[in-house]
Amino acid sequence: DTAVSQTPKYLVTQMGNDKSIKCEQNLGHDTMYWYKQDSKKFLKIMFSYNNKELIINETVPNRFSPKSPDKAHLNLHINSLELGDSAVYFCASSGSFTGYTFGSGTRLTVV
Amino acid sequence: GxxxxxxxxxxxxxxxxxxxxxxxxxNSASDYFIWYKQESGKGPQFIIDIRSNMDKRQGQRVTVLLNKTVKHLSLQIAATQPGDSAVYFCAERDKAAGNKLTFGGGTRVLVKP
Structure with a gap:
């Protein structure tokens, strides 16, 4: 069983399109996150949700909208995609007494 | 490419x-630190962690040292193996900021046979 699973693994799309990335965790964790990894491998937090409530919202364009239908899911919707949105997006989760577990990433390429 | x-x-x-x-x-307020290993095409994988009330922690072939005075963290890997080739990240957690995990810039380790 994959602990944190993201879909799709690869996403190639044209500028201006709207796309979603889905994330699910089966670890029973209360908190979920989205991270963006750029071409220099730098990992930066975008959002976190705790029990469906938004906790962290870093300086991210409002074209990015996270949605958490329940504590096991955190999806990321991106409107009007731009070339600079190309990156690898990682979902992660954590519990009160556990560390952070990451998904395997979604490589987004905007052309 | x-x-x-x-x-x-x-x-x-x-x-x-x-x-x-x-x-x-x-961040001097960080209370928890983690080392991650990232192999090509995969997500960061947990290696070892340490809380701010400790200065050393050992795992299997890995040791993490924490020096809060100079805000420095190190990861020691004993008897490095080809499978250790990857990018390694340190991360610090700020509990007061919603358990925000902030990553360092990463170091690539290349193991020569």
Whole structure:
């Protein structure tokens, strides 16, 4: 069983399109996150949700909208995609007494 | 082709030697620190962690040292193996900021046979 699973693994799309990335965790964790990894491998937090409530919202364009239908899911919707949105997006989760577990990433390429 | 990671600091180490990866962190309020390993095409994988009330923690072939005075973290890998080749990240957690985990810039380790 994959602990944190993201879909799709690869996403190639044209500028201006709207796309979603889905994330699910089966670890029973209360908190979920989205991270963006750029071409220099730098990992930066975008959002976190705790029990469906938004906790962290870093300086991210409002074209990015996270949605958490329940504590096991955190999806990321991106409107009007731009070339600079190309990156690898990682979902992660954590519990009160556990560390952070990451998904395997979604490589987004905007052309 | 992929140019990802070409600007990363790189540590080349001979198989069987010990590796030391260093990390400077910025937030004196951070209470928990983690080292992650990231292999190509995968997400960061947990290696070892340490809480701020400790200065050393050992795992299997890995040791993490924490020096809060100078805000420095290091990861030591004993008897480095080819499977240790990856990018390594340190991360610090700020509990007061919603358990926000902030990552360092990463170090690429290349193990030479």
């Amino acid at each position: 992929e140019s990802v990671g070409l600007h990363l600091p790189t540590l080349s180490v001979q198989e069987g030697d010990n590796s030391i990866i260093n990390c400077a962190y910025s």
